[in-house]
Amino acid sequence: MPGSPAARLSRLVDGYLVTQLLYVAVAIGVPEALARGPRTAADLAAELDVVPGVLHRVLRGLAAEQVLDERDDGRFALTDTGELLRAGVPGSLRGAVTARGEVYYDAAAGLLQAVREGGTPLELVHGRPFFEHLSAVPERLATFRASMADRSAREAGAVVAAYDTARFASIVDVGGGSGTLLRAVRERAPGADVVLFDLPGVVAGSDLPAVGGDFFTQVPGGADAYLLSRVLHDWDDDDALRILRTCRAALRPDSVLLVVEAVVPPRAADDPDAVRMDLHMLVLLHGRERSVAEYAALLERAGLRLTADVPTGAGVHVLEARPG
């Protein structure tokens, strides 16, 4: 019976299929093809050069999840949900879909061993850490970067709308990656002196003023504000503390550190997205999502005090900290 405990559990346990159906659709170009108009499976298979019978069943699986609309004449079309599989549309989740299908999916198979013996599932499955695993295959690294860029794009506008960064004359984005958040900050304050700080290979060729380095060693000193967006969640408490201490050493007494992160709620059901993000960290890395109290405790150990907690409505909070 729909809505029964058995129906709900059956759907949950088949989640493995949905991850792959979405991934396959993106990998072979279904969203872009359907964006040009509804198609039958046979037409689409010819256009995409794939096996018609298999494609039809994949499309039907996606229609069963309301990602596609199956018309009476047999043609399939993108629903509003399916539209978000397209590249470059506002709110696109294409990068996330590819990263899950290509990288996270295999890694999750290591969870049973990790819960019994400890360790990181991805490392148990692939025999090397996340970034080495990504770097071994350029397309995999590109996939992950695209996923991060999609997520940054969704979050950056919400962060600058929720927290007024325009009052700072100088800002360093520590571990700023492709600079999406820093660009949003600069749009709000075009005269601000901004610096993108990340590993040398990451900042090379950036259109933003950039400094390459290692945030465990030193970050550029003396700015009004420092951003640490989605950085601390990659690391365990010891490493997160080392990063915070390096930032603390760069801060003036009146500087501000802005930690942008998902915040784990007191009860999982209050924010399932944050809880799932914590599980991605568990599966892939040595990282974790933390509660506000856990961030406050880490900040204090680094000689910083939490002075504001600003939810953005986009899955992340801005945690403002100051020396003291």
Ligand SMILES: C[S@@+](CC[C@H](N)C(=O)[O-])C[C@H]1O[C@@H](n2cnc3c(N)ncnc32)[C@H](O)[C@@H]1O
């Ligand atoms: C999860 S990404 C976050 C990127 C960006 N801040 C955002 O909000 O999307 C973490 C960033 O930390 C950078 N990173 C990792 N190790 C680093 C190190 N030792 N020094 C500086 N940056 C580092 C990575 O290159 C990556 O850009």
